[in-house]
Amino acid sequence: MKLxxxxxxxxxxxxxxxxxxxxxxxxxxxxxxTGGYPGDAHCKIDELLQDNSRLLEYKQKIEDHGLIISALSCHSNPLHPQTIVSQPADELLVKTIQLAAKLEVPVVNTFSGCPGDHENAxxxxxxxxxxxxxFQEVLKWQWEEKLIPYWKEKNELAQAHNIKIGLELHGGFSVHTPxxxxxxxxxxxxxxxANLDPSHLWWQGIDPVEAIKLLGSENAIHHFHAKDTIMDQPxxxxxxxxxxxDYSDMKNRSWYFRTVGFGHDQKTWADIISTLRLYGYDYVVSIEHEDGLMSIDEGFTKAVENLKPVIVKESVSKMWWR
Known part of the structure; x- marks a missing residue:
């Protein structure tokens, strides 16, 4: 695994x-x-797609720092009922898949999207x-008329480019559970x-370890986000x-995000990492810090410090003790 x-x-x-x-x-x-909700501060997609020399220079800089790109992310809502929102999101996803192929990045992360409840919503x-x-009628219409047709097409596009799509299981979007x-x-x-993020599972009452077993059994974990959540029972x-x-009103929220180790202890995170390995995930654990109690540097640094002791770096090739 890589951090x-x-x-x-x-x-x-x-x-x-x-x-x-x-x-x-x-x-x-x-x-x-590459855009959407995450922005594109470090990856100007049109520039890189249109200029091969710039793309090669970009890739070389990353390699020179001993780094790889685990995923390109374009989280947005490509199924939003207003085309002014959905069309740019769809175009961004297509371009991001194309760029991932050029950069030899295996995963593109995004959201499943969430449609309206009828064509004119x-x-x-x-x-x-x-x-x-x-609500059942709405759900049936969304899946049959919007979600499945859209993602069938995008599955074919991704396969044609040898890319996997990691959907983040996030409330407010149609795909939000295992x-x-x-x-x-x-x-x-x-x-x-899945681009599996335990923080969004905890607040839904889902045990991340069990989610990993469910998804890992189907080889359905393409990427992993490391972020924590705390529950405020009162x-x-x-x-x-x-x-x-509102997320900013943390004192009054039922739950809020924390950096790794500040919502759940290190043993819980060790169990998560170990179960990922048990079910065949040997890729990147990508820190996402959205802790409203810590600065960017402090929250990030503490996540690194808490994950380093439990990350599994060396996979077992054989049971040497047998």
Whole structure:
């Protein structure tokens, strides 16, 4: 395994300064945003697609710092009912897959998207209750008319470029649990898998270790984000899991993000890493820091310090003691 970081954290740094900084911390892999929600501070997709010499120089700089690119990320909503949102998101995903192929990066991360509830809707509709039955009708329409047709097409595109698509299981989007992930994968193809982030599982009441077993059994984990979450039970009793309190109002939220080790202890993270290895994941653990109690540098540094002791660097080739 390699320890990586999602470099959106360092959007205020130049590309060169970012490379120098993360490599000095012992990071071995970088995940780069190409646009959408993560922005494109360190990866100008049109420039790199149109200029091979610039692309080669870009790739060389990364290699010179002893780094690899674990994934290109373009998180957005390509199924948004307003084309002013969905069309640029779709175009960005296509370009990101093309760039990943040119850079020999195996994974593109994004969200599944969330459609509206009918063709003329203006906003996404995220059904989370099976009753009243209207919600079931919305969900059926979304999957049959929007999700499956769209991701079948993108699965074919990704396979043609030898790329895997990592969908982050995130609330507010149609694919947000292991079950919805596997449903989409079965319907659309094996290029689609998870960019698994435990932080979004914990607040939904999902055990990340068990999620890894479910997805790992189907070879459906393409990438991994390392981010933590803390649950505030008194606020949970009042607001529930689907808490709409603003992220900045942490005192009143049911749950909020923490850097690795500040929501769950090191043994929990050791179990997560070990289960990833047990189920065949031997790729990058990419730190994502969205802790509202720590600065960028402190939160990132503490995540590195907490993950280094539990990351599995050397895979077993044989049971030597037998």
């Amino acid at each position: 990586g970081v999602f470099t959106v954290l360092f959007s205020d740094k130049s590309f060169d300064d970012m490379l120098q900084y993360v490599s000095s911390k012992g990071i071995e892999a970088i995940e780069l945003g 203006l906003y996404p509709n995220w059904p989370i209750s099976p009753w009243p039955h209207d 079950g919805t992930m596997l449903r989409l994968r079965e319907a659309c193809g094996s290029a689609i898998g 606020n949970m009793n009042r607001n529930g899991l689907t808490d709409m309190t």
